[in-house]
Amino acid sequence: MRFFTAVVAALPALSSAHTIAQRVRVNGQDQGLTNGIRTAQSNNPISNVNDNNIACNFGFKSPVSSQVIAVKAGDKVGVNWGHIIGGAQSANDADHPIAKSHKGPTQFYMAKVDNAASASTSGQKWFKVFEDGLDGSGNWGVDRMIANQGWVDFTMPSCIAPGQYLLRAEIIALHSASKSMGVQFYMGCAQINVSSSGTKTGTTVSFPGAYQQNDAGILVSIYDKQGNPKGNGTPYKIPGPAVMTC
Numbered sequence: 001m002r003f004f005t006a007v008v009a010a011l012p013a014l015s016s017a018h019t020i021a022q023r024v025r026v027n028g029q030d031q032g033l034t035n036g037i038r039t040a041q042s043n044n045p046i047s048n049v050n051d052n053n054i055a056c057n058f059g060f061k062s063p064v065s066s067q068v069i070a071v072k073a074g075d076k077v078g079v080n081w082g083h084i085i086g087g088a089q090s091a092n093d094a095d096h097p098i099a100k101s102h103k104g105p106t107q108f109y110m111a112k113v114d115n116a117a118s119a120s121t122s123g124q125k126w127f128k129v130f131e132d133g134l135d136g137s138g139n140w141g142v143d144r145m146i147a148n149q150g151w152v153d154f155t156m157p158s159c160i161a162p163g164q165y166l167l168r169a170e171i172i173a174l175h176s177a178s179k180s181m182g183v184q185f186y187m188g189c190a191q192i193n194v195s196s197s198g199t200k201t202g203t204t205v206s207f208p209g210a211y212q213q214n215d216a217g218i219l220v221s222i223y224d225k226q227g228n229p230k231g232n233g234t235p236y237k238i239p240g241p242a243v244m245t246c
């Protein structure tokens with residue numbers, strides 16, 4: 001009996017409704033599946049804020065792309081999410097790009113590195129360049145991501161310092177976040193080279209380190225009195241530092 005319990009506990013969720021970051025686009029131009037992005041093979045989330053892989057995920061599809069994607073300050077940069085690598089798992093896959101239940105914010109962070117193709121995913125200093133949480137109508141960043149066929153885009157700050165960066169795309173799914181470690185973090189890191197005449201970066205944090213398990217935006221019920229996932233009546237506080245400004 002004890003053995004049986006342990007085995008069941010160790011099984012991954014078999015029919016998972018999770019997601020994988022897997023494409024980059026620049027000004028709407030798709031750079032291709034897994035090109036210039038370290039793409040996790042598993043769509044399972046991380047739920048522990050102290051997990052050593054919370055920066056960029058782990059278990060990447062091999063070989064990892066050696067491409068470093070050229071971006072200019074002011075460009076619109078996007079990352080695409082899908083249920084499995086390649087997109088939908090089957091025709092009319094309701095869990096592609098992610099299950100609708102998985103409400104929460106979408107974010108982007110960047111870390112300055114010497115060589116984006118070879119940079120370690122650990123020990124980097126990350127600043128936030130984009131966040132999209134809960135709006136006044138009760139819609140979430142994830143709702144907008146689904147409406148955009150899995151794409152989340154942001155504008156590369158005009159004042160950013162030039163050079164190579166890891167670009168960390170993140171989704172925080174909050175459907176079960178009212179219990180400790182019920183939160184689901186999804187992330188992937190793109191490899192980019194920014195040309196710019198700017199000089200700025202933002203306030204940096206570490207991953208792990210940036211989040212605490214009981215942050216207001218991580219240990220939270222997102223349901224209203226009617227049970228709808230439109231927020232609990234107080235503004236949703238997106239975790240992490242403020243978005244950098246120029």
Ligand SMILES: *[C@@H]1O[C@H](CO)[C@@H](O)[C@H](O)[C@H]1NC(C)=O
Nearest residue numbers: 068069070163164193194195
């Ligand atoms: C990055 O961009 C600069 C400026 O355009 C260029 O000189 C350099 O070769 C690029 N590096 C990589 C790795 O793409």
Ligand SMILES: [Cu+2]
Nearest residue numbers: 016017018184
């Ligand atoms: Cu999920």
